[in-house]
Amino acid sequence: MTIPEPEFERLVLDHLDGLYNLARWLTRNMDEAQDLVQETALKALKARDQFRGGTTLTAWLYRILRNSFIDRYWKRQREPSGQEGDLPGVLGELEQALEETEIEHLRPLVAADINRALKALPEQWRTTVLLAEVEGLTWEEVAEVMGCPLGTVQSRIFRARRVLRQLLKDYAPEGKGEE
């Protein structure tokens, strides 16, 4: 059943914080993140008839946003303006390669804080962790957004957490309880 348009608009706006946060992490740019969220909202509204049960609206919206980001990235790669690399290194060959690397082969980095540690992760790991840990999506929903099997999500989360802890180990104060 199609959600009525006013109700759909409200639901989209209810997801604004999370969508913007992911957009900001993906683009690393405030203006581009805003553009991406606006594009996502309009695409979602336009395609709302295609939204079906079997997935949640949350997962569906995040998936539109991430796919839009990937489209933009490849479109920009094809532009003859010499703008390759404007988007900060995501989904590039290095990132794909990092997917299979071990911790000690990750790019050299002193993790001054968790944001820097997150930025050091490959995009697919980072987005997986952000969706699951920050936005509170279930692993099934994350799999839907990322377009991958549940087992891949589990594996990425497990490995990403291990890397994050490794990067943050020296940074975390001794015995400091987290609030």
Add this chain to the structure above:
Amino acid sequence: MVTCHACQEHIPRLLQGILSPALVAELGSHLAGCETCQTELAEEQALSRRLRDVARYPPPAHLRAQIAQQLEGRTWTGIPSLVTWRWLAASAVVLLAVAASALVLTRGDPLRTFIPEATRNHREMVMQYELFGFPDVGPWGSTELPRLLSERLGLPVTSLFLGDSELVLMGARPLLARDRKGMVLLYADRHGWVSSLLLLSAPDIEIPKGSRLQFGTFRPYHTQADSLRVLVWKQEEMACFLVARAGDQQLADLFLKIRRAM
């Protein structure tokens, strides 16, 4: 019999709450007697909390309105049918009623007027912090802030929370909110988590008795606006608005630090 390796493999799923009760019980038995796995669990929990607390960028204040406008613009393209006109007319009546009641609320209730001011200033300060940072709190130095607030702005301030080992006073900015003088202070922790405190001369603000939270001996008014938590309380003729994106415990700790110092 659960081994340490199996237990640690399961911890992310345990935190996600997706394990069967039987397996949770098995892991619980193992964890009760294994310090190594207890440490592992504590570190995983700490990482989850840290991720939730800091890995978040709030959207700019105008984005919600901008998108709502865009969505509505898309909805109303083309020539509306008679049914649509009727719907529009009915909507206009509803919108007018909502706008009128909002006007009454904001004009008749200063608290409701200043809560959006507090969140807007919070977002502006955060944006300024993200874009430019703050070299310090101003040429006067943080220790001079209470005197400045008292002498220059006429606010009843004798002392302020000027930071500690966990939270740093990053910046302060004077402001005029509806012709009232005030100051907004920005605090940040080492992870980049920020909160702001708006101090405003507001003798006419009355804090409602309901919607209070109990923190120690204090009971500030609590509300949420645009996913930000806002605590409001009065000290003499000054209204204080504490704004942060925070969980309950984080909000309580922040409030008590700031409130006890004043």
